[in-house]
Amino acid sequence: MQDKPSFAYGAGFRSLTREIADPVPLPIAGTLPSWLTGTLLRTGPSKFEVGDRTYNHWFDGLAMLHRFAFAGGAVTYANRFLESKAYRAAASTGRISYGEFATDPCRTLFARVAAIFFPKLTDNCCVNISDYARQAVAFTETSIPVRIAPKMLKTLGVFGYRRALKGQVSTAHPHYDAARRRHYNYIADLGLSSVYRLVSIADDAKQRLVAKIPVVRPAYMHSFGMSDRYLVLTEFPLVVNPIDLRLSGKPFIQNYRWEPERGLVFHVVEKDSGRLVKTATTDALFAFHHVNASERGGAIDIDLIAYDDASIIDELYLARLRAGTPIGATGKLMRIRLLIDGSDNVVTRRILADVPLELPRINYERCAGKPYRYVWGTGVKVAGDFLDCIVKIDTETGQANTWHFAGLYPGEPVFVPSPAASSEDDGVLLSIVLDIERDHSFLLVLDASTLTELARAEAPHAIPFHFHGNYFPGA
Numbered sequence: 128m129q130d131k132p133s134f135a136y137g138a139g140f141r142s143l144t145r146e147i148a149d150p151v152p153l154p155i156a157g158t159l160p161s162w163l164t165g166t167l168l169r170t171g172p173s174k175f176e177v178g179d180r181t182y183n184h185w186f187d188g189l190a191m192l193h194r195f196a197f198a199g200g201a202v203t204y205a206n207r208f209l210e211s212k213a214y215r216a217a218a219s220t221g222r223i224s225y226g227e228f229a230t231d232p233c234r235t236l237f238a239r240v241a242a243i244f245f246p247k248l249t250d251n252c253c254v255n256i257s258d259y260a261r262q263a264v265a266f267t268e269t270s271i272p273v274r275i276a277p278k279m280l281k282t283l284g285v286f287g288y289r290r291a292l293k294g295q296v297s298t299a300h301p302h303y304d305a306a307r308r309r310h311y312n313y314i315a316d317l318g319l320s321s322v323y324r325l326v327s328i329a330d331d332a333k334q335r336l337v338a339k340i341p342v343v344r345p346a347y348m349h350s351f352g353m354s355d356r357y358l359v360l361t362e363f364p365l366v367v368n369p370i371d372l373r374l375s376g377k378p379f380i381q382n383y384r385w386e387p388e389r390g391l392v393f394h395v396v397e398k399d400s401g402r403l404v405k406t407a408t409t410d411a412l413f414a415f416h417h418v419n420a421s422e423r424g425g426a427i428d429i430d431l432i433a434y435d436d437a438s439i440i441d442e443l444y445l446a447r448l449r450a451g452t453p454i455g456a457t458g459k460l461m462r463i464r465l466l467i468d469g470s471d472n473v474v475t476r477r478i479l480a481d482v483p484l485e486l487p488r489i490n491y492e493r494c495a496g497k498p499y500r501y502v503w504g505t506g507v508k509v510a511g512d513f514l515d516c517i518v519k520i521d522t523e524t525g526q527a528n529t530w531h532f533a534g535l536y537p538g539e540p541v542f543v544p545s546p547a548a549s550s551e552d553d554g555v556l557l558s559i560v561l562d563i564e565r566d567h568s569f570l571l572v573l574d575a576s577t578l579t580e581l582a583r584a585e586a587p588h589a590i591p592f593h594f595h596g597n598y599f600p601g602a
């Protein structure tokens with residue numbers, strides 16, 4: 128029997144420990160738009176070894192912050208570790224000290240008992256950076272976001288939630304409602320009786336409980352949906368008995384079980400009243416990312432990147448990735464329509480474009496929560512390969528355009544609207560691309576409408592594959 132092919136992408140999962148604290152100008156090929164004045168901030172796992180141990184999973188690595196600052200047709204770069212408690216403890220003890228997504232510290236019997244009664248949540252915010260109450264904040268999937276100073280990539284401290292909003296598990300994908308001038312997020316409080324709390328964080332930092340939804344077997348939910356009037360909590364049937372999180376002795380995600388017979392359950396909550404207006408169930412699927420949600424008469428469309436099951440999580444263990452193992456699971460852009468008027472459980476679903484898609488972005492400022500047309504993301508051109516292309520999908524026609532070159536692995540394409548934009552896709556995409564052969568990364572700037580290349584800015588090193596970030600306009 129022939130061995131399965133392995134791909135060269137594995138090099139994207141090596142540690143990067145070099146920090147460049149003082150911004151350096153990057154050489155540019157092509158031309159950056161003269162209007163591009165602002166900062167792209169990104170975070171991602173960057174150090175996978177501590178002492179003699181290696182983290183188990185891509186999602187576990189210690190967070191590195193990256194900053195690309197644009198002005199006057201030029202760009203500078205800096206990168207620093209997020210100085211979280213998890214990072215500082217690893218640096219000072221030489222040991223993994225905080226439990227991550229799929230890795231636990233080695234604990235003595237005493238420490239194991241202590242961890243049951245006084246669990247230490249990680250603040251290793253390696254998943255996303257967003258503005259949050261007008262501050263730059265890094266996120267992971269615990270309820271401990273960390274504030275950062277973008278100019279120096281300095282770690283400032285925890286973004287504290289009110290005690291009444293307490294919980295352990297949250298999402299790194301808060302939504303922003305520009306009309307209401309507030310972010311929304313959820314925080315799950317897991318225990319003998321568990322509850323999902325939908326919360327809002329206003330621009331003036333006031334925090335408010337929007338709704339509470341009791342739950343017996345909480346689901347793993349990496350993101351949630353938001354339309355103009357509603358928040359949509361999507362319970363994938365990857366669920367946990369909360370007691371196991373305390374007592375099993377297993378890392379966080381290994382306590383969750385895939386139970387497809389539960390189906391996929393939506394909870395639709397009205398933002399302004401906190402009223403649960405609909406709970407609906409459909410066949411099981413899994414997703415990390417919601418793309419957008421919008422209201423159509425008495426229905427709501429929820430677009431997400433759908434997988435048949437949660438096996439993609441297993442495919443992202445570090446040893447598999449470093450070996451360039453072919454990846455079997457691929458997500459596709461699916462639209463699920465729920466009827467929210469009336470008591471009927473009417474749900475329809477369809478694939479909008481039959482191509483793999485992940486790390487989706489939209490023109491968020493213009494279209495968040497509203498009908499929209501375009502999605503950008505990373506895709507897979509060569510079957511089994513890691514995310515190896517940038518895709519633009521037209522949700523109205525199902526047409527997909529791609530940017531792909533063999534050996535180049537692009538990350539999440541962040542859409543930045545042109546200041547004089549006349550259409551939804553008038554702007555640029557910013558993506559960090561790893562050139563495997565040259566062992567170097569560059570910042571790629573594409574015309575978001577045509578995927579035509581405008582410029583490349585060479586980074587000083589190879590940047591490991593990572594997840595998310597955002598563009599912060601202004602000097």
Ligand SMILES: [Fe+2]
Pocket residue numbers: 254299300349415416594595
């Ligand atoms: Fe994500």
